[in-house]
Amino acid sequence: MTEKMNKPSRPQASRRAFLGGAAALGAGLAVRPALAAGDPLITEVQDWNRYLGDGVDARPYGVPSRFEADVVRRDVPWLTADSKSSVNFTPLHRLDGIITPNGLCFERHHGGIAEIAPADHRLMVHGLVERSLVFTLDDLKRFPRENRVYFLECAANSGMEWRGAQLNGCQFTHGMVHCVMYTGVRLRTLLEEAGLKTSGTWLLAEGADASAMTRSIPLDKALDDCLVAWGMNGEALRPEQGYPVRLVVPGWEGNMWVKWLRRLEVGDAPWEHREETSKYTDLLANGKARKFTWQMEVKSVITSPSPQAPIAHGRGRTVVSGLAWSGNGTIRRVDVSLDGGRNWHTARIDGPSLPKALHRFYHEFDWDGSELFLQSRAMDEKGFVQPTKDDLRAARGTNSIYHNNGIQTWYLKPDGALENVEVS
Amino acid sequence: MSKFPKASLLAACLLAMSAGSVHAEAASPSGPLKLGRIATEAEIAAWDHDIRPDGKGLPEGRGTVADGEVLFTDNCAACHGDFGEGVGRWPVLAGGEGTLDRERPEKTIGSYWPYLSTVYDYVNRAMPFGNARSLGPDDVYALTAYLLYLNDIVTDEDFELSRENFTDIRMPNVDNFVPDDREREKHYVADTEPCMKDCKPGPVAITMRARVLDVTPEGGNEEGPAAGNVD
Numbered sequence: 001m002t003e004k005m006n007k008p009s010r011p012q013a014s015r016r017a018f019l020g021g022a023a024a025l026g027a028g029l030a031v032r033p034a035l036a037a038g039d040p041l042i043t044e045v046q047d048w049n050r051y052l053g054d055g056v057d058a059r060p061y062g063v064p065s066r067f068e069a070d071v072v073r074r075d076v077p078w079l080t081a082d083s084k085s086s087v088n089f090t091p092l093h094r095l096d097g098i099i100t101p102n103g104l105c106f107e108r109h110h111g112g113i114a115e116i117a118p119a120d121h122r123l124m125v126h127g128l129v130e131r132s133l134v135f136t137l138d139d140l141k142r143f144p145r146e147n148r149v150y151f152l153e154c155a156a157n158s159g160m161e162w163r164g165a166q167l168n169g170c171q172f173t174h175g176m177v178h179c180v181m182y183t184g185v186r187l188r189t190l191l192e193e194a195g196l197k198t199s200g201t202w203l204l205a206e207g208a209d210a211s212a213m214t215r216s217i218p219l220d221k222a223l224d225d226c227l228v229a230w231g232m233n234g235e236a237l238r239p240e241q242g243y244p245v246r247l248v249v250p251g252w253e254g255n256m257w258v259k260w261l262r263r264l265e266v267g268d269a270p271w272e273h274r275e276e277t278s279k280y281t282d283l284l285a286n287g288k289a290r291k292f293t294w295q296m297e298v299k300s301v302i303t304s305p306s307p308q309a310p311i312a313h314g315r316g317r318t319v320v321s322g323l324a325w326s327g328n329g330t331i332r333r334v335d336v337s338l339d340g341g342r343n344w345h346t347a348r349i350d351g352p353s354l355p356k357a358l359h360r361f362y363h364e365f366d367w368d369g370s371e372l373f374l375q376s377r378a379m380d381e382k383g384f385v386q387p388t389k390d391d392l393r394a395a396r397g398t399n400s401i402y403h404n405n406g407i408q409t410w411y412l413k414p415d416g417a418l419e420n421v422e423v424s
Numbered sequence: 425m426s427k428f429p430k431a432s433l434l435a436a437c438l439l440a441m442s443a444g445s446v447h448a449e450a451a452s453p454s455g456p457l458k459l460g461r462i463a464t465e466a467e468i469a470a471w472d473h474d475i476r477p478d479g480k481g482l483p484e485g486r487g488t489v490a491d492g493e494v495l496f497t498d499n500c501a502a503c504h505g506d507f508g509e510g511v512g513r514w515p516v517l518a519g520g521e522g523t524l525d526r527e528r529p530e531k532t533i534g535s536y537w538p539y540l541s542t543v544y545d546y547v548n549r550a551m552p553f554g555n556a557r558s559l560g561p562d563d564v565y566a567l568t569a570y571l572l573y574l575n576d577i578v579t580d581e582d583f584e585l586s587r588e589n590f591t592d593i594r595m596p597n598v599d600n601f602v603p604d605d606r607e608r609e610k611h612y613v614a615d616t617e618p619c620m621k622d623c624k625p626g627p628v629a630i631t632m633r634a635r636v637l638d639v640t641p642e643g644g645n646e647e648g649p650a651a652g653n654v655d
Binding site: 135293384 | 453454456457459460461462463467468472476477478512514515524531533536539541542545550556557601602603604605606609610611615618620621622623624626628629630631633635637638640641
């Protein structure tokens with residue numbers, strides 16, 4: 001299966017990657033004999049070195065190289081009844097750094113992708129305010145702007161793994177997360193424009209799509225760090241991410257980041273709507289359920305090597321790359337284990353360390369070709385340490401669906417392939 | 425801004441007129457940055473249809489279980505089944521009482537949902553799937569009454585639900601929701617430096633393998649188990 005998953009969809013594009021990948025392992029490790037005459041890729045003139053390529057008019061909006069055709073969002077059809085209320089997954093195993101490319105940010109819709117012309121979009125603010133207001137997108141762009149990098153993680157990320165190892169690849173086990181730079185206006189600024197009444201304590205946010213997604217947000221959070229955003233990574237939001245306007249609720253579960261945001265109502269009690277009663281409540285073993293579990297806990301995953309990204313280079317110098325994040329703020333430390341949690345090595349965090357954003361970590365080591373059990377364990381700035389899955393199950397049982405931030409184990413086999421496993 | 429109050433007011437009027445707007449009568453905004461415009465009563469009424477557990481937001485209207493059954497058969501049963509049992513992977517709406525602490529809980533309106541207001545609100549805003557906002561207030565009251573009937577919360581086919589008696593209905597599971605207390609879980613409360621060396625005895629044993637299930641896409645078998653439903 002690993003080989004299948006690594007095979008790009010275009011055979012022509014895949015040949016070299018494939019030969020360099022898992023398939024080559026069967027023929028023995030590190031097969032790169034130096035030809036007496038030298039590597040023909042060097043000694044012979046290649047097409048791209050002779051003939052002209054595309055001109056500047058060929059790609060007005062550029063797309064990735066055709067050799068990257070397998071770096072795509074994927075979905076799991078059996079997870080949901082219908083693709084319009086479903087989810088797909090960011091290909092974390094092929095990404096690096098902390099910013100997710102816009103076209104690869106996982107999608108989660110409840111009524112499909114609303115297609116809204118920006119001139120037709122309206123945002124209403126009403127309820128316990130001095131002035132009920134209507135804003136156009138142009139109005140919003142006249143407010144003071146902010147640019148902030150945040151992760152967005154679905155509350156159900158890793159939810160299929162509560163009962164045990166189920167899906168083979170970090171794209172599927174951890175890919176309901178992305179991290180981009182948002183451009184927008186503070187939600188606080190919009191609420192102040194409408195004039196908050198002192199009786200207001202809660203905010204209802206509603207989307208314009210066919211699911212009319214609603215969530216209740218405590219006003220303290222709304223006034224703290226939430227944004228009403230129209231930009232991601234420097235350009236307009238993608239339609240599947242709420243174009244033209246979405247809510248940004250840093251550190252909190254993705255469901256609250258209402259897309260196609262059309263209405264904000266200030267009230268004095270939570271609305272207890274479907275997405276905060278039937279859904280996004282966490283059933284415990286005793287039959288009780290937690291509600292309003294907004295915050296995303298400290299979490300990490302090794303993205304490479306992983307089941308979709310096997311080791312192809314054989315033994316020797318090996319780079320472990322991964323992501324860590326916490327709704328509490330920045331990541332203070334990430335530890336990596338190669339032996340299923342017996343011993344840990346503190347990894348190297350590289351790149352920006354921004355609050356409530358993805359952090360990239362690396363751990364380099366010499367692989368001797370023996371089987372390993374790779375784990376990562378994050379600690380955030382508040383001192384919260386990522387628990388094991390068994391810790392979580394002991395506290396919650398296996399029916400919570402949401403908020404699984406347990407430590408992930410990848411079983412690395414001598415041939416370089418990896419599997420999603422749980423270990424003692 | 426305040427230097428030329430009349431001029432700016434005139435400009436605002438001219439702008440409103442030049443837009444040929446139906447909102448020409450709307451007052452000019454008076455917030456700190458004077459952005460946006462005042463929402464009209466009709467606009468707020470058109471979008472403000474959310475319902476709260478205390479009944480705030482409920483419209484005038486009424487509907488009986490019997491009316492609801494007809495509406496349910498015509499609009500809902502194709503996905504949710506004649507008795508709310510769910511067709512295929514579509515959501516189950518009725519049954520499951522007493523299963524929440526079991527190995528495989530069945531979370532339905534009757535067994536899980538804390539408030540009836542959520543039923544009204546959600547059906548009204550988002551159902552039927554693919555044809556939302558097509559039901560009138562009486563229809564939604566009738567469907568809500570029928571869902572109570574399917575869940576044995578009312579037993580009389582002549583029961584009529586209305587704005588007047590709506591908040592009298594108490595849902596069976598209302599008391600079983602607790603606030604977020606994750607921070608008090610043992611693994612967080614410990615608050616110690618995590619172990620770095622010789623943390624566990626004995627060799628590593630694999631207790632579970634995803635490969636055994638083989639339900640990952642492109643892995644060949646896409647008919648997975650019912651576990652881990654995220655919808």
